[in-house]
Amino acid sequence: MKQVGFYQGCCFQGPDAHMFDMLKKVFADLGVDIKLVERTTCCGGNTIDEANKFLVYSINARNIALAEAEGLDLLVSCNTCYMVLAKTKHALDNDPQLREEINKLLAEEGLEYKGTAKIWHILPYLVEEVGVDTIRKKVKRPLKGWKVATYYGCHIKYPKEVAVVDSENPSGLEELVEALGAEPVKDYEGKDACCGYHAYYTNKPVALKKVVRAPEGAKKAGAEMLVTPCPLCFKAQDIYQDMVENAPRVPSVYLPELLAYALGYDPKEAGLAYHIIPVDKVTVNAPASS
Amino acid sequence: MAEKAVLRIYRYNPEVDQNPFYREYEVPLDEVQTLLDALFFVQERLDPTLSFRFFCRAAVCGSCAVKVNGVSRLACKTRFRDLVEASGGRPITVEPLNFLKPVKDLVVDHDAAFENLKTLKTWCEPKEPIPEREYRIPPEEVKKYERPTNCILCFACYGNCEAVMDDPKYAGPFAFSRVYRYAVDSRVKDEHKREMVKNALEAGDVWSCVQCQKCIYVCPKGVRPAEDIQNVRGIAAEMGFRDYPGVRKLQHFVDWVYATGQINRLALPEEVYGVDPTPLINKFREKGAEVWEVPKPLPGLLEFRDLILEVMKEKKPHLDIDFHHVRRIDKRVEEVFKADVCTRITEKFEEQKSDFFSRFWKKLGEFFGAS
Ligand code: SF4
Ligand code: SF4
Ligand code: FES
Numbered sequence: 001m002k003q004v005g006f007y008q009g010c011c012f013q014g015p016d017a018h019m020f021d022m023l024k025k026v027f028a029d030l031g032v033d034i035k036l037v038e039r040t041t042c043c044g045g046n047t048i049d050e051a052n053k054f055l056v057y058s059i060n061a062r063n064i065a066l067a068e069a070e071g072l073d074l075l076v077s078c079n080t081c082y083m084v085l086a087k088t089k090h091a092l093d094n095d096p097q098l099r100e101e102i103n104k105l106l107a108e109e110g111l112e113y114k115g116t117a118k119i120w121h122i123l124p125y126l127v128e129e130v131g132v133d134t135i136r137k138k139v140k141r142p143l144k145g146w147k148v149a150t151y152y153g154c155h156i157k158y159p160k161e162v163a164v165v166d167s168e169n170p171s172g173l174e175e176l177v178e179a180l181g182a183e184p185v186k187d188y189e190g191k192d193a194c195c196g197y198h199a200y201y202t203n204k205p206v207a208l209k210k211v212v213r214a215p216e217g218a219k220k221a222g223a224e225m226l227v228t229p230c231p232l233c234f235k236a237q238d239i240y241q242d243m244v245e246n247a248p249r250v251p252s253v254y255l256p257e258l259l260a261y262a263l264g265y266d267p268k269e270a271g272l273a274y275h276i277i278p279v280d281k282v283t284v285n286a287p288a289s290s
Numbered sequence: 291m292a293e294k295a296v297l298r299i300y301r302y303n304p305e306v307d308q309n310p311f312y313r314e315y316e317v318p319l320d321e322v323q324t325l326l327d328a329l330f331f332v333q334e335r336l337d338p339t340l341s342f343r344f345f346c347r348a349a350v351c352g353s354c355a356v357k358v359n360g361v362s363r364l365a366c367k368t369r370f371r372d373l374v375e376a377s378g379g380r381p382i383t384v385e386p387l388n389f390l391k392p393v394k395d396l397v398v399d400h401d402a403a404f405e406n407l408k409t410l411k412t413w414c415e416p417k418e419p420i421p422e423r424e425y426r427i428p429p430e431e432v433k434k435y436e437r438p439t440n441c442i443l444c445f446a447c448y449g450n451c452e453a454v455m456d457d458p459k460y461a462g463p464f465a466f467s468r469v470y471r472y473a474v475d476s477r478v479k480d481e482h483k484r485e486m487v488k489n490a491l492e493a494g495d496v497w498s499c500v501q502c503q504k505c506i507y508v509c510p511k512g513v514r515p516a517e518d519i520q521n522v523r524g525i526a527a528e529m530g531f532r533d534y535p536g537v538r539k540l541q542h543f544v545d546w547v548y549a550t551g552q553i554n555r556l557a558l559p560e561e562v563y564g565v566d567p568t569p570l571i572n573k574f575r576e577k578g579a580e581v582w583e584v585p586k587p588l589p590g591l592l593e594f595r596d597l598i599l600e601v602m603k604e605k606k607p608h609l610d611i612d613f614h615h616v617r618r619i620d621k622r623v624e625e626v627f628k629a630d631v632c633t634r635i636t637e638k639f640e641e642q643k644s645d646f647f648s649r650f651w652k653k654l655g656e657f658f659g660a661s
Contacts, residue, residue, distance in 0.1 A: 010552045013585045015574035039590030041551035046501055047543045049517070050524040050536075052607035058597060059547075083503070105600055109593045158503035159514075167507060168361055169376065192360070194452040199500040201562045202536035206498050209456045239570070274579040 002129070004120065005072030006034040007063060009081040010042050011231045015274065019231070019254070022271055023077060026260050029138060030130045034075060037067045043084040046155075046198065060088035061102045064119070065111040073118040075125055077256070079230035080198070082121040083155035086162035089119055121156055122255065123229040124164045127172045132179045140264035142181025146225070146281055148258070149185040149218035149250075150174055151237075153230040154194055176255070177227060180262040190217030195228075197236035211240045215250035224281060226252040242276045251279040293319040295374040297328060298381040299340065303394050310392075313337070314381055319371060325384070326354055326365035329396075342396040349510055352444030356396050357385040362446035364510045387449030403448055406461045410489045412468035414475060415482035425477050434474050438467040438518055440511040447505035447515055453498040461494035463505035463515030469494070470518035473525050487526050496522055497536045524608030538562045540609055548598050548611050549619040551588035556581075584626045 012020040020036075027034045040063045044056040063085065067074040076082040092099045093115050103112055126135065150173035157167040165172060174184040196210030215237060218226050228234050237252030253272065260270035267273040267282045294316045302310035315332045322328045326344055333340045345351040347366045354365040358373065359382060373382050390398035447463040454460050469490045473483050490496045496519060505515040527537045542561045546553045559565040574581050588594070602611070 010555065010585070013552060013554070013582055014556045015571070015579045015581045017580060017582050039588060039594070041588060041594055042543075042547045042553055044547065045543060045553060046520075047540055048547065049520045050527070050540050051544055051609040052524075052602065052605060053517075053520070054605040055598065055601045055607065058601045059594075062594070062597060105597060105604075108596065108600070109590075154502040154504070157507075159506040159516075168359065194500045194502045196500065199498070201539040201558060202500075202534075203457070203495075203498045204535070204563075206453065206456045206500065210452065210500065268578065274574060274577045276573060 001028070001031055001033045003033045003035055003072065004075045004125070004129075005037040005067040005070060005117070007037060007040050007067070007074050007076045007081065007085070009040075009076070009078055010045070011078050011081070016231070016271075018274075019256070019271055022260050022265070022269060023256050025265075025269075026256050026263060027130075029263055030126075030134060032130060035070075035072065037063075037070065037072065037074065040066055043081045046080050046084050049084075056084065057088050057091055057098065058102050058105055060085050061092055061099075061113040062106055062109070062111060064089060064117055065106055065113045068114050068117045069111060073120055075120045075122065077122045078232060079121070079153045079155035080232055082119065082164070083162055086119050089115065090161055121164045121229070123152075123156065123172050126176060126255075126259075132175045135176065135259070136179040139180055139262045141262055143258070143262055143281075144181050146182035147185055147223045148177045148182045148253075149188055149191070149214070149221065149223035149226045150177060151191065151195075151214050151218070151226045151228045151233060151252075153228055153233040156229070157192075173227065173229065173255070177258075180258060182258075185218060185221050185223040188214075188217040188221035188223065190214040193217075195230075195233040195236040196240060197232040200236070200240060207236075208240065208244050211236050212244050212247050215241060215248045215252070219248045219250050223250070225279060226250060227255055227258050228252060229255040238276050249277050251275060251277045251281075253279060292321075295319060295328075295370070295377075296381040297332065298383045299332070299395070300383075300385040301340070301395055302392055303339075304392070312383070317370075319374060322370050324366055325356075325358065325363070325368040325370050325373060328370050329365060329384075340396075341394045350442060352442035355387055355444040355446045355449070355510075357387055357449060359383050362387055362449040362508045364444060364446065367510050387445055389449060389451075389454050390445065398445075400443075400445060403445060403462055406494070407465045407468070409493045410461060410465055410469055411482070411486055412465065412472050414472060414478050416477050417479040427476065431474070431476055435471040437513055438471040441467055441509075441513050442511055444510065446508045446510060447513075450504045450508045452500045452502045452504065453495075457495055457498040459493070459495045460498045461490070461496075463499075463509075463519070464513070465494060466490060466496055466499075466522050467513050467515045467518040469496075470522050470525075473522065484529055487522065487529055488531065490522055491526055491531055491534070496526070497534055521608075528608040535562050537609070541612060541615070544607070544609055545612050545615045546619060548595060549616045550585050550623060551591050551594055552585040554585055556583055584622050587623055587627070 024034055043060055049056050092113055152170045156164045174186050177184040190213040193213040194210050196207040199207035226237060231254050234252050234254040241247045257271045261272055272279045272282045297315045297317055298312050300310060301313050315336050317328045317331050322331055329342050344354040349364055349367040355362055356365055386392050386396050386398045393399050441464050448454055451463050454462055469486050472478050499519045501516055503516050539562050542558055543553055556567050559567045571581050
């Protein structure tokens with residue numbers, strides 16, 4: 001089985017602790033052992049940058065160095081964590097002085113940032129490394145007739161130097177949605193709009209205006225749900241959408257959850273049972289055939 | 291036959307047209323280099339009534355920014371062939387920049403955005419005494435603001451900004467790059483820096499930025515407004531402008547990450563807005579989800595804490611760790627996990643201890659000849 005280092009960040013805490021087990025199982029089913037890189041910490045959430053950018057570079061150089069020490073690449077399951085780690089890699093790979101300064105600090109713990117580990121986001125990892133065909137073959141519960149709007153989120157599209165998809169014409173999600181037997185809805189108003197997540201604790205009224213934009217557009221285009229490869233976009237569309245009066249209440253699904261369900265997991269195992277905005281397409285006893 | 295591409299251009303003359311409309315024009319690829327050339331081709335050969343703005347034709351003056359298939363670009367810096375390739379045979383839609391008053395066709399009125407910028411007072415009011423000869427600026431300082439200095443005020447970032455979209459007061463990405471640029475300039479006097487930063491907070495609404503990073507993506511001059519904004523926010527906190535949700539969020543991040551290696555999403559509502567998260571937690575519990583109210587302390591936490599302190603000693607942060615808060619977090623962690631943050635170390639010790647005893651008993655057994 002292929003092995004890749006896994007960076008967990010702060011995504012699998014609170015009510016989302018189960019997600020890590022789900023991810024681990026889904027990837028194992030697809031032939032990938034995701035090995036948690038121990039001792040890695042929060043990336044700073046693109047927020048600690050406000051206090052001290054150098055600190056963000058240091059903690060993420062440490063995160064990457066921990067994977068490198070085990071000879072592993074680093075797989076990241078969140079758009080923002082991915083962007084912050086990738087920006088750090090970009091900065092250190094292009095600024096030898098910065099790298100040296102940081103390596104001096106890491107030496108204390110016996111670590112060194114070498115720049116050898118690739119930082120993967122789950123979307124390109126699933127498309128390029130696992131392969132859409134492999135996924136298609138593993139589907140036990142085709143999502144026949146589901147109309148799923150694809151929502152990429154910002155931090156894998158912008159800025160350009162860390163983008164994992166074509167920023168203006170992203171792809172990958174549609175192919176995956178199709179492979180699961182569902183029908184992707186790609187073009188809708190608000191597909192490129194911000195999900196609002198990062199503004200919730202800086203300017204709530206602005207955030208709540210953003211939260212409904214993609215769900216509204218998706219609904220108008222005939223989609224029954226949104227799928228996103230980012231657990232933060234998912235949280236915004238699930239928890240914060242519930243706080244907006246007259247919200248369209250379009251359910252949002254985190255990409256690995258959709259995979260899990262199509263691979264035959266029950267809704268609890270897949271995490272789909274725990275959404276604030278219920279995913280009504282999901283039925284407990286939906287047939288799974290092998 | 292020459293290769294051609296279709297431009298679908300927004301047309302609107304408020305003096306005659308009731309509503310804006312689109313008109314399509316065919317442009318031969320081998321007669322034009324840039325999108326600006328293509329607009330000239332339309333104006334000179336097909337439709338002299340088309341209006342657009344330009345001046346330098348070399349990405350210097352900033353007047354030719356338009357919206358192309360939804361994204362702000364300088365017409366003179368955009369290779370036409372690239373657009374044609376990216377659009378895969380579909381017409382290329384050219385429109386005026388978003389969020390600025392349309393004047394005619396592709397021409398917009400920048401005045402409102404300029405006025406907003408002026409209220410921030412982003413200029414140099416020099417420290418006294420003013421030196422008799424030139425200022426000497428060390429290269430490290432120039433490095434801090436050489437990027438924002440490249441801004442040509444083209445408003446491309448403004449036209450794609452998520453904050454401008456939902457907050458009419460928001461001064462715009464470029465405006466805060468300027469605030470940052472003068473806030474770290476050693477020639478500017480402190481009172482003026484303070485005034486600028488205060489303006490950025492109050493008149494400019496700098497906390498409305500959602501950090502989408504689109505401004506960095508569209509800027510034709512390599513300015514990175516989203517990152518400059520992070521700095522302005524930090525500098526504001528350092529100057530003592532702390533009564534903002536965003537500063538409480540930042541304090542949460544700094545303290546929790548130091549204390550546990552992670553943030554605590556369930557403590558954020560309380561710490562930022564004073565809102566009890568229990569109803570939300572209950573919603574999840576009712577659905578049968580297991581909820582951890584405090585993140586598990588991570589292995590390697592003590593080394594991680596050392597690193598943070600070490601870094602902060604070298605580069606002073608805009609916002610310090612609040613160690614009273616850290617103590618309270620430590621206490622929460624102790625209550626929930628019935629152990630302090632050194633648990634892992636204790637665990638390791640216990641392992642070694644049991645390992646030691648098992649070896650000890652084995653040896654003893656061997657000594658007495660037992661199996
Ligand atoms: S990162 Fe902020 S300033 Fe830049 S485009 Fe997004 S909202 Fe606007
Ligand atoms: S920051 Fe860049 S995009 Fe924005 S006005 Fe300046 S040059 Fe134009
Ligand atoms: S014409 Fe001056 S920037 Fe394009």
